[in-house]
Amino acid sequence: MKIFTTHQTKEIDRRTIELEPILSINLMERASIAMTQWLTTRFAPGVVTVFAGNGNNGGDALAVARMLAIGGWEVTVCMASHNNLSPECQINYTRLTHLTKVKLHLLANGDAIPQPDEGIVIDGLLGSGINRPAEGTVLDMIQAINRLSLQVVSIDLPSGLRGEDNSDVPHHAIVSATHTLSLGFPKLAFLFPENDHCVGEWHVLEFGLHRTTIEAMTTPWHLTRAMDAKAILPARDKFAHKGHYGHALLMSGSYGMMGAAVLASKACLKAGVGLLTTHAPRYGYEILQTTVPEAMVSIDRSDILISEFPDLTPYDAIGIGPGIGLKTNTCEALAQLLDHITTQRMVMDADALNILSQHPELLDKLPRETVLTPHPKEFQRLAGNWSNDYERLERLRAFAIKHGIVVVLKGAYTTIATPEGTCYFNTTGNPGMASAGSGDVLTGIILGLLSQKIAPAQAAILGVYLHGSAGDIYANAESEESLTANDLVRHLGQAFRELKNN
Numbered sequence: 001m002k003i004f005t006t007h008q009t010k011e012i013d014r015r016t017i018e019l020e021p022i023l024s025i026n027l028m029e030r031a032s033i034a035m036t037q038w039l040t041t042r043f044a045p046g047v048v049t050v051f052a053g054n055g056n057n058g059g060d061a062l063a064v065a066r067m068l069a070i071g072g073w074e075v076t077v078c079m080a081s082h083n084n085l086s087p088e089c090q091i092n093y094t095r096l097t098h099l100t101k102v103k104l105h106l107l108a109n110g111d112a113i114p115q116p117d118e119g120i121v122i123d124g125l126l127g128s129g130i131n132r133p134a135e136g137t138v139l140d141m142i143q144a145i146n147r148l149s150l151q152v153v154s155i156d157l158p159s160g161l162r163g164e165d166n167s168d169v170p171h172h173a174i175v176s177a178t179h180t181l182s183l184g185f186p187k188l189a190f191l192f193p194e195n196d197h198c199v200g201e202w203h204v205l206e207f208g209l210h211r212t213t214i215e216a217m218t219t220p221w222h223l224t225r226a227m228d229a230k231a232i233l234p235a236r237d238k239f240a241h242k243g244h245y246g247h248a249l250l251m252s253g254s255y256g257m258m259g260a261a262v263l264a265s266k267a268c269l270k271a272g273v274g275l276l277t278t279h280a281p282r283y284g285y286e287i288l289q290t291t292v293p294e295a296m297v298s299i300d301r302s303d304i305l306i307s308e309f310p311d312l313t314p315y316d317a318i319g320i321g322p323g324i325g326l327k328t329n330t331c332e333a334l335a336q337l338l339d340h341i342t343t344q345r346m347v348m349d350a351d352a353l354n355i356l357s358q359h360p361e362l363l364d365k366l367p368r369e370t371v372l373t374p375h376p377k378e379f380q381r382l383a384g385n386w387s388n389d390y391e392r393l394e395r396l397r398a399f400a401i402k403h404g405i406v407v408v409l410k411g412a413y414t415t416i417a418t419p420e421g422t423c424y425f426n427t428t429g430n431p432g433m434a435s436a437g438s439g440d441v442l443t444g445i446i447l448g449l450l451s452q453k454i455a456p457a458q459a460a461i462l463g464v465y466l467h468g469s470a471g472d473i474y475a476n477a478e479s480e481e482s483l484t485a486n487d488l489v490r491h492l493g494q495a496f497r498e499l500k501n502n
């Protein structure tokens with residue numbers, strides 16, 4: 001699903017009005033009907049306090065207020081004034097004033113800001129038209145809303161929040177919503193951890209924007225829904241043999257860190273690879289042979305770390321990093337590997353990424369479309385610091401473009417950036433997955449998918465989706481708290497099935 005900028009969304013609104021064609025006021029009515037339907041399926045009729053601004057976000061709010069009043073709700077509306085309204089807001093203001101049972105507070109008349117202690121609040125003060133941090137009366141209303149202990153439903157955006165970059169906006173100048181009803185598309189800002197305090201649960205409401213315009217408009221930002229991940233999943237051939245699904249080489253483990261190699265190996269096998277060879281230090285031999293009997297083991301000359309790599313000819317894809325440590329011999333083996341790799345696809349994680357940040361000259365040797373899977377700290381070591389989430393996203397895109405690689409930045413809404421600078425935000429997963437070994441499992445899954453000749457960016461998108469989905473399946477059945485990396489491996493089968501049946 002595409003994520004557009006606020007500017008693009010306005011253009012889509014405009015083209016819908018022109019090409020459908022539909023009057024702007026009627027498009028607003030359609031959006032307001034979609035929001036009212038959402039509200040009435042979620043809440044029983046009761047008390048609602050509506051805060052409306054003077055632009056089209058306020059127009060939406062006034063239309064929703066009218067529809068709820070007609071539906072039997074007890075409606076109070078609060079506005080700064082009824083002057084300088086946008087044309088659509090003016091029409092909806094007039095329509096609302098015909099309903100005598102709606103209580104209207106105009107702060108310009110000296111009315112106090114209502115302080116309801118029951119029902120729900122609708123926030124339609126500011127939407128995508130915000131052009132400066134909120135101030136004056138609007139800021140007073142935002143702060144009044146935030147002092148209430150009621151559920152707040154924001155129209156399109158929590159008032160005060162911009163669709164993209166919010167680096168100059170203080171938290172106290174944004175409404176803290178319980179739910180945000182995003183019109184047409186999600187906003188980029190919803191996906192940033194720094195906005196978690198204000199966005200609440202967000203929901204995208206469709207209201208019939210112009211299809212062809214949406215299809216033709218390009219954007220670097222996408223959200224991966226089940227149908228997008230499913231489209232990547234290749235069908236399995238009835239006459240396939242194990243060579244069909246590729247031979248993966250996993251280079252993983254060191255003394256005391258063999259668990260990483262076990263988890264990544266298991267995950268790679270569960271992701272459907274044909275054959276797996278795990279290259280590990282000598283001390284890892286028995287561990288791997290007993291815990292992952294399906295994998296072949298290639299033994300390093302070193303007892304305790306990886307210091308070499310096997311002949312690469314048989315392999316379709318290589319995964320390196322989980323638990324390998326940062327010793328000089330291992331760094332040298334990695335540098336050598338990068339000199340010898342030919343057609344193999346590659347995924348690098350954990351200590352392999354730390355080696356890259358210690359030896360940045362190696363970044364130039366990465367084969368095009370190598371997949372790196374850093375968590376934010378690892379990415380910071382690779383690419384430098386950032387001061388806000390928007391800047392972090394820009395840095396991620398720039399880094400992927402500069403080095404011609406696929407970067408998987410892990411976290412809530414794990415973001416996959418391609419060498420072309422396109423970003424895919426994942427929608428599965430839960431906080432229970434921020435635990436030891438979770439990353440090793442992801443590396444194994446992506447390695448398994450790469451071996452099956454799925455293109456690197458697609459393998460990353462699908463792998464991240466399945467990994468999160470396995471976590472969600474477990475958390476729904478058990479709990480987030482008890483989730484361990486092994487649970488992710490165990491539920492990968494169900495994650496595949498759910499995706500196929502979707």
Ligand SMILES: NC(=O)C1=CN([C@@H]2O[C@H](COP(=O)(O)OP(=O)(O)OC[C@H]3O[C@@H](n4cnc5c(N)ncnc54)[C@H](O)[C@@H]3O)[C@@H](O)[C@H]2O)[C@@H](O)CC1
Nearest residue numbers: 013028055056057126127128129130131132133134138156
């Ligand atoms: N084509 C349409 O009619 C549609 C518009 N939609 C709604 O329209 C909204 C955008 O409407 P607008 O572009 O009118 O913008 P807004 O309603 O977001 O706000 C614009 C008004 O607020 C003022 N303003 C900006 N920043 C301010 C600040 N910090 N403090 C105080 N006032 C400030 C502006 O000068 C302007 O008067 C969307 O968010 C959505 O809710 C939806 O109804 C969908 C269709």
Ligand SMILES: [K+]
Nearest residue numbers: 126155157159
């Ligand atoms: K709003």
